[in-house]
Amino acid sequence: MPVPQPSLSGIFRPDDEQPTFRFDVRPEATPAGVGGVRRLLRDALTAVRLDHDSPCLLLTELLTNALVHGCDPSVVVELRAGRLLIAVADRSPAQVERRAESPTSTNGRGILLVEALAEAWGVIPAGARGKAVWALMTAA
Structure with missing residues (x-):
């Protein structure tokens, strides 16, 4: 059963132009699934001549967190205005x-990175029981 999609209305302004691209995917819940969605985003941003490094890092962090702390993730990515x-x-x-920072910890910095x-x-x-973590950034 697919994850119910959150209402993302209100994140973009009502007068924003139509999306340059948008994709909704339900990746395999493995590291390979994360890599596949990251490549999809990289290729989409490259096609419109935008930098992909920071967006791919952000996507990787959000999706990895969903795999580690949640279950059955789905991803929406949209470039608009x-x-x-x-x-x-x-x-x-x-x-x-947000976890307390520790210089010796090997994890727990995800939200700080976001x-x-x-x-x-x-x-x-x-x-009824799920959530969506969203992030918005200016595409460069």
Whole structure:
């Protein structure tokens, strides 16, 4: 059963132009699935002559978090009016948490990375028990 899609209305302004591209995917819940979606985004951004490094890093972080802390992820990516929206939904009711920083920890810096790369981000409900973590960044 697919993950219910969150309502992403309101993230873009109502008068924004139509999307340059948009894709909705339900990747395999493995590292290979993350790589496949990352390549899709890289190729889409390259096709419209935009940098893909930071957007691919942001997508990788959001999707990996959904795999580690949630289940059954789905991804929406949309480029509109020079702004890139990445949203990753999952079926977990667990809240997104910022962990205390530790110089010796090998994980737990995901939300800090999202905050550093995105101009805005948030969490919205997706279905009865799920959530979507979204991030918005200017495409360069």
